[in-house]
Amino acid sequence: MTRKLRWGLVGGGVDAFIGAVHRHAAALDGQYDLVAGALSSTPERSQISGQVLGLPEDRVYNSWEQMLERERMRPDPVEVVSIVTPNHMHFPVALAAVQAGFHVICDKPLVHTSEQARALEAAVRESGTLFAVTYNYSGYPLIRQAREMVLAGAIGEVRKVQVEYHQGWLAREDQGKQAAWRTDPALSGPAGALGDIGTHAEQLLSYVTGQDITSLSAELTSFVPGRAVDDDANVRLRLSGGARGLLTCSQVEIGRENDLRLSVFGTLGSLGWCQEDPNVLIFDRLDQPRQILTRGGPGLGQSAQAATRLPAGHPEAFVEAFGNIYRDFAAHVRAQIAGKAHSPAYPTIADGVRGVEFVEAAIESASSGSWVNLPR
Amino acid sequence: MTRKLRWGLVGGGVDAFIGAVHRHAAALDGQYDLVAGALSSTPERSQISGQVLGLPEDRVYNSWEQMLERERMRPDPVEVVSIVTPNHMHFPVALAAVQAGFHVICDKPLVHTSEQARALEAAVRESGTLFAVTYNYSGYPLIRQAREMVLAGAIGEVRKVQVEYHQGWLAREDQGKQAAWRTDPALSGPAGALGDIGTHAEQLLSYVTGQDITSLSAELTSFVPGRAVDDDANVRLRLSGGARGLLTCSQVEIGRENDLRLSVFGTLGSLGWCQEDPNVLIFDRLDQPRQILTRGGPGLGQSAQAATRLPAGHPEAFVEAFGNIYRDFAAHVRAQIAGKAHSPAYPTIADGVRGVEFVEAAIESASSGSWVNLPR
Amino acid sequence: MTRKLRWGLVGGGVDAFIGAVHRHAAALDGQYDLVAGALSSTPERSQISGQVLGLPEDRVYNSWEQMLERERMRPDPVEVVSIVTPNHMHFPVALAAVQAGFHVICDKPLVHTSEQARALEAAVRESGTLFAVTYNYSGYPLIRQAREMVLAGAIGEVRKVQVEYHQGWLAREDQGKQAAWRTDPALSGPAGALGDIGTHAEQLLSYVTGQDITSLSAELTSFVPGRAVDDDANVRLRLSGGARGLLTCSQVEIGRENDLRLSVFGTLGSLGWCQEDPNVLIFDRLDQPRQILTRGGPGLGQSAQAATRLPAGHPEAFVEAFGNIYRDFAAHVRAQIAGKAHSPAYPTIADGVRGVEFVEAAIESASSGSWVNLPR
Amino acid sequence: MTRKLRWGLVGGGVDAFIGAVHRHAAALDGQYDLVAGALSSTPERSQISGQVLGLPEDRVYNSWEQMLERERMRPDPVEVVSIVTPNHMHFPVALAAVQAGFHVICDKPLVHTSEQARALEAAVRESGTLFAVTYNYSGYPLIRQAREMVLAGAIGEVRKVQVEYHQGWLAREDQGKQAAWRTDPALSGPAGALGDIGTHAEQLLSYVTGQDITSLSAELTSFVPGRAVDDDANVRLRLSGGARGLLTCSQVEIGRENDLRLSVFGTLGSLGWCQEDPNVLIFDRLDQPRQILTRGGPGLGQSAQAATRLPAGHPEAFVEAFGNIYRDFAAHVRAQIAGKAHSPAYPTIADGVRGVEFVEAAIESASSGSWVNLPR
CATH class of the missing domain: 3.40.50.720 (NAD(P)-binding Rossmann-like Domain)
Structure with missing residues (x-):
């Protein structure tokens, strides 16, 4: 150094x-x-x-x-x-x-x-x-492991991705500084939950699958009366590698803290991960017992190991992922x-651009009721 | 007797x-x-x-x-x-x-x-x-508890329901007798996963919320090559009481056994339940610690108690719910x-009729790409 | 038939x-x-x-x-x-x-x-x-699976068994009919928790390991004032195959319903099971990712399959185990x-006899403060 | 600053x-x-x-x-x-x-x-x-919450504490630098697992209950052939406030990573916490549904809040606790x-001294087979 x-x-x-x-x-x-x-x-x-x-x-x-x-x-x-x-x-x-x-x-x-x-x-x-x-969230070691496995074919060809981001802290009329700017379009941009957490979900699914979103159909809702931006979104996806996807996010689900979860289903197996339990990656294969991969534990690849600081069982969490x-x-x-x-x-900036394009396409789709293609 | x-x-x-x-x-x-x-x-x-x-x-x-x-x-x-x-x-x-x-x-x-x-x-x-x-599944004691609580206003006005039904046993070309008739439209009817498990999901959400589906937008997929019926469905819902809903089901998600789960979000709280862990009901309220209600445990209402045979901690499961x-x-x-x-x-027969109407509407919507109203 | x-x-x-x-x-x-x-x-x-x-x-x-x-x-x-x-x-x-x-x-x-x-x-x-x-509890399919695996050497030579049985329903002065006879030595016998649930734990560990208890050192406690029998026990064990064991049981642990859990540790791996989540068996091996065996799922042996009625994900529980x-x-x-x-x-009756001998030895040990051998 | x-x-x-x-x-x-x-x-x-x-x-x-x-x-x-x-x-x-x-x-x-x-x-x-x-481990916010609650009487009078520390990384003959010095008495001291992790468990239970160990009865085992120090310990405890305790630790339990868990049972309720899931504290009370307290969530006291850096659902873990x-x-x-x-x-140094006294007393007890009093 x-x-x-x-x-x-x-x-x-x-x-x-x-x-x-x-x-x-x-x-x-x-x-x-x-x-x-x-x-x-x-x-x-x-x-x-x-x-x-x-x-x-x-x-x-x-x-x-x-x-x-x-x-x-x-x-x-x-x-x-x-x-x-x-x-x-x-x-x-x-x-x-x-x-x-x-x-x-x-x-x-x-x-x-x-x-x-x-x-x-x-x-x-x-x-x-x-x-x-x-x-x-793409800094979590087991997210990097998931990407490495998907790209290496461990679950076969990806058929379907489900990514969910559940929060409940905006379930009522806005209160507090954090809420205030996030629900003011002049400050937050045209999207609410979709921009604040939906973009995390979008990037996570693209990162892990290595596939970009090519088109989408979105439903956006503002559940809280008077709210000027969406607080709930539900998006059907087509991905560049041929997979389909479902992305949901919400900030009005009382009791949900920061419950981001990802499931990737392929022709030979599947992977599952939850942000609130980030040291565990669930790995299923056809006709085999479920495997639980743990950060720092046996069976991990290079990318997870490089992103790990502590031995297994000594939990790492949000700050280490961000630190990565x-x-x-x-x-x-x-x-x-x-x-x-x-x-x-x-x-990189390219991921940032795609996130903005995703938000724009979703807003357009929600408004028109039709599928919308993303640029490129 | x-x-x-x-x-x-x-x-x-x-x-x-x-x-x-x-x-x-x-x-x-x-x-x-x-x-x-x-x-x-x-x-x-x-x-x-x-x-x-x-x-x-x-x-x-x-x-x-x-x-x-x-x-x-x-x-x-x-x-x-x-x-x-x-x-x-x-x-x-x-x-x-x-x-x-x-x-x-x-x-x-x-x-x-x-x-x-x-x-x-x-x-x-x-x-x-x-x-x-x-x-x-509507025979599970904690599903009856959830219904009783929702109808009594324990979570306020229902905003959103998410019901998911994940299975993986039809992830490859069909094999075995159970698979064969379920994927032959002459025997199974016009729907695959949607009919086999999607209708369970539909009935469960209506039962717990006391609201029927009034319109929907569906996406149906046959992931397995050559399959004549859907094996994955993703449906946006409007309910009779004003709530919105999301219903997903799939039979190609490797590793998922019989993973039916329901979340109901209201203006004051939410409820969550999973079929594979059926003796637990999660109850969240605004600004309060999460409560875990257990079958046979404290805090349950009449309908759950009437549907219960064993004391808390002595798990009941599928057969007792069916037996109810x-x-x-x-x-x-x-x-x-x-x-x-x-x-x-x-x-009753009325639930059965609504299930068939749900399937028909979903197939029509998936075909037309539009929202479809259900009868009544 | x-x-x-x-x-x-x-x-x-x-x-x-x-x-x-x-x-x-x-x-x-x-x-x-x-x-x-x-x-x-x-x-x-x-x-x-x-x-x-x-x-x-x-x-x-x-x-x-x-x-x-x-x-x-x-x-x-x-x-x-x-x-x-x-x-x-x-x-x-x-x-x-x-x-x-x-x-x-x-x-x-x-x-x-x-x-x-x-x-x-x-x-x-x-x-x-x-x-x-x-x-x-020895009727549970995954307990039979555990026994089959241990006897087949899947975890190597057994070193240590930990069996715990946690209940809380007798945490205060007795109330109700179920409690009354269980805490009256004339009706329940010389032991309280030890007889009521400790014997289940004893039989379970012997059943799964294929080893009987040869000697023990017990500490018995009556936490509730005035109670005439133990409501908490903590027993160190030596088993016939050379393993050591720890058996604890209690009926004063508020919040615990019927939390019987077993862990068997060998030279090559370990197994873990909980009665309140009975459709799952945890299987760990040296330097390998954890495996989750599920009732009805892949990787099970003959004895579990013979004790199973429903497909994976359709949970079986207490009544089926008892029914077995x-x-x-x-x-x-x-x-x-x-x-x-x-x-x-x-x-059989032989298991019943060993349970009584276990209780007698534990009471003697708790009284004398010394290790006590069991007959045979 | x-x-x-x-x-x-x-x-x-x-x-x-x-x-x-x-x-x-x-x-x-x-x-x-x-x-x-x-x-x-x-x-x-x-x-x-x-x-x-x-x-x-x-x-x-x-x-x-x-x-x-x-x-x-x-x-x-x-x-x-x-x-x-x-x-x-x-x-x-x-x-x-x-x-x-x-x-x-x-x-x-x-x-x-x-x-x-x-x-x-x-x-x-x-x-x-x-x-x-x-x-x-006493730096974890929810451990501080548990201490605050116990001292405030939230679970009544403490009857019983169970603290367990399960590891498996020393399940075979020693390998690697970390293992080498930990199993050499000249470098590690007279105890193996007891000193390395048992002292953590001892301090944790004293910290949360506000009670010191006054006497104990210990069983120490070296499961791995040729090992010069214990790799497994099982200790019965009497605490200064009248409670009883059970402390177990092991480093030969294959599959267990860093599984430190604490349960405190009182006359009115109980608390439970696991190091590998440190953002959750389980709170049970007589005749009430279980509550789940989460770090950053509702219902926490001053000491937990002061030890918290991130909002609920953004998990903190080992490094933050250590950082505290x-x-x-x-x-x-x-x-x-x-x-x-x-x-x-x-x-402080006083905690350190008590840890050494604990180890000495446990070794003496394991050798003599008798209960041993700690100084003071």
Whole structure:
């Protein structure tokens, strides 16, 4: 190991849930040194957060514009900028950061429209910077194991994927800050649950199957009276490799915490995984007893082992999976600094673009009642 | 208790899975005496089965027509006829039995077409006989508890129901007798998985919510090459009380045995239940810790207690639930004999008719790509 | 199949939990015809129960002595007598029934003292009648699978067995009829939890490992103030094949229903099973992913298949396991009638005797604080 | 927040499992800055590890003696020293570190003998330094919840505690570095499984119940041929508040990963928790349905909330629990620096001493076959 990467945050002040997650995830492996931040849209809050986080006084900025501008001028600028703001700020901040030459780690959904997404993708291509989207669930070791197994043919040809994302915390009229911006289309974008958690589900199924969504039929519902965005979605899918899929997500299912679950069914077997019990992967094969693969246990492949920190039975969970995205990104940044080729193990701008296209297609389908093709 | 009811079987010879289930279920409470049978479409098999089952020689019949005719003439005829044949025989046998004045217990799906269903329903009305359809999953004590709670408002207004029925035993080209007739439209009817297990799911959600399906949008798939009926279905629902629903079923999901699960989400709480773990009902309420209700345990209502035979922790399962349908039916038959009014606790011909209408609507929707309304 | 076996009950009136269990278990396979009973120690109750159960009036007896005497005189006497009374009646009734030449099915614990146990064993030997003890948990298909696997060496040499039996229904001062006799030494015998459920645990571990207990060190506790018998036991074991064991049981663990669980650890693997989830057997092997064996599923041996009635995923439970004891006993009775050799698959008088010896040794050890050897 | 605490490691080179755990745990909250280390007993390895970890070259030491000596002389010495060596080094390093005035975080079991333990405790008292023992399982939020509930009387008076710690990774002759030192009494101390995991179990039960062990009766076994220390233990307990207990641990149970589980039974209710499913606490009360408390969910008290980083359903696990010990210790160090009183939330030297006394008493009891009292 050499020095830590210099890292800055846009958003993620001390009272922000997701900001703390990014800090814990980045801290885990000691690859990042948090040295700068525009931690809130309110300058005073940014300053307070900067103090609490122990940032150097002169690198706590009052706005993201100021941060990007001043950091560029420094001899030791931040190398990686993480964007952990409400959704509507992703596009302007990410675009500016990329154009300023910073590597970017951005929350999902990437941006509000596919037009923005393509513009940002073009900017990334042009600048040559690296760009990760924190589809963190693809950082779980057993999700990587599932992908490795599916691609190696362990369950035969994939016939069907079912991905479900159940939450209940928005089951009533909105309350609290986290709820407020997520149900305001100006801040969250055109989708509610679909964008907030449906995109996780979409990326997870594509990641594990190696197949993209080619067309879909969606039903979107706003169960809570007065809500301006969907809080429940139900999407039928066709995938690029010929499989069919079912994606459901909801934020009004009382009692469900963060219940993301994936089942992949093939001609020879199937795999099952649940985010709330992430150290277990269920593996079924025709005419054979069920196998339970455990993180750190026997029978795992290279990708799961590389994403594992602790021995079997010493449970890893959300923060390690999120940390794997950060660690993978650091590896790519270091490879680029060293001028070495590197294949990204983390979700890239391309995954982010597909997520936005997925949301747009689903909204169009729900509105028209017809199947809608995705671009490409 | 008085005497046992005289009971006859059409179908259900000794090598038939479902015949044994009916016999175990009927035996459990000692309410039925099996005295006659036309146990197979092949006379020799009927005779052998009759011997094995210890039936009187003169009441083992070579055909169901013979059985109905001769039993009518006896001074001590069977009072209840159970029909446990492949689906295509349900209609002729049931119609004749009803017209001959026998009470009938019939397997699901009731018949092949809604025309047949309505004809049969009319015959039942006319004859005044009793008619049960073995939607056996509604016999589980905790399903009855769930219904009682939903109707009492324990979870508020129902917003959404998700019912899933996962099986994997038809994941490859058909093999074996059970598979053969289920995938031959001449015998199984126009639907495959949708009829065989989707109708269970449909009845379960209506039973628990007290709401019927009013319209639906279905996607049906035949994943196994060459299969003439669907083996996977995915149906969006609108219910009569305003709720929305999602019903999925499949018989190609390798590793899934008989994984029927139901979730009901309301404005104040939710309920969850799985057939493979049937002694547990999950009860969630806004801002409260999850409660686990167990069969025989504290906190249950009248309907669950009435359907329970063993103390908590001494698991009951499939046969007791099935037996509850038989026990409930016997109670109605005895009430009718005694000239007493009785409200049926078992699924009736009306449930059977709705199942057939559901199947027809789903097939029409899958074909047209549009939402389809159900009758009434 | 030929005729049903003629069957009589001592105890087990309509308000008795365990009587209903025996009736359901016997009914399941249609092997028994309940024709006589001395159903309660109170003649009026016996008569009422006889009516409810539909027994012929002249075969509802006012006492077990009367029943044995009169049935002996009939041309069509009962062939099998089940004894489902409180424990203190097991010895006199069983001894008299055996001496009168009836086959007997008796509840556990067999009798109060090892002296009684040996006297009864001698009487059985002398009379040549068959005798089952309803250690019903050994009737579960996956327990039979576990035994078959252990004896076949699937987990190598057994090192250690842990068997636990957790209940909570006696956590406070006694209430109700079931509790009353179980905590009165005159009726229950010298042991409380140890006799009521500890003997199940003892038999289960011996059955699955094929090893008897040779010595033990016990700690017995009465947690509930004023209770005259133990309500919690903790026993260290040495087994005849060299393994060590730990047996714990309790009836004061609030929240535990009927949580009997068994783990067997060998040099090459291990097996785990829980009574409340009885359709699953966990199989672990050195350096291999865990396997989940399911009743009716792939990978099972002959003994599990023979004890199974329903396909995988259609859960069987307590009543089927209990019914397997009854079915196995019927097979033996029929074999004896036919003059054929037969190896009993059910727990015999020898198991019953060992249970009593286990209880006596545990009480002696708890009193002396020392290890105690069991006879033989 | 002010500056990070200056932190040094003794042991914990890059190939050491537990070293990585300490680094991740310390990193999580950004409270520590790793600035020095004697990372291996082999100087070359220490140097390589220091490089990989990015330590300043002049603060990578060839021995712990060198580290303590030189750091003392610096103007910016380490403030906290973590000792993550094999057990036999805990005593000399901890004693020297304490005497040199460093705060210490030490792995368990604390030392080999109670004599050493008391000497170390005296040294801590004399020096006024702070001392934590990484009984990390007491850092789990729901364990803190359980303690808070038990102490508040939520389950009434505690009657019985059962704590089990099941592992299987030492089921055969030793292999690998982790196994080698753990089964060599010169390095691990007089106990094997009892010291390595039994002490965790002992501390957990005392922590949750608020009761210390007063006497015990132990059975220790070495199942693997030739093993010089126990690999399985079974201990009966009496606790200071009058409760009884059962503690079992094993490292030869094939298939068990790190299966630590705790059940506490009181006169009014009970609590249950498993380390491999740590976000769930089971709460049972007399005559009430079971409640499932979840980390981050409704119904939790202050101590659990303070130990929680992520919302419900975003699972936390091993590293966060371990991190809580580090975070709690940092809070105490900062309070001491600030001259403020502070009540330690982490396990202290006193817990460490009790663990050693527990081990000694268990070994004496296993040898004598008698109950043994613990000091105090």
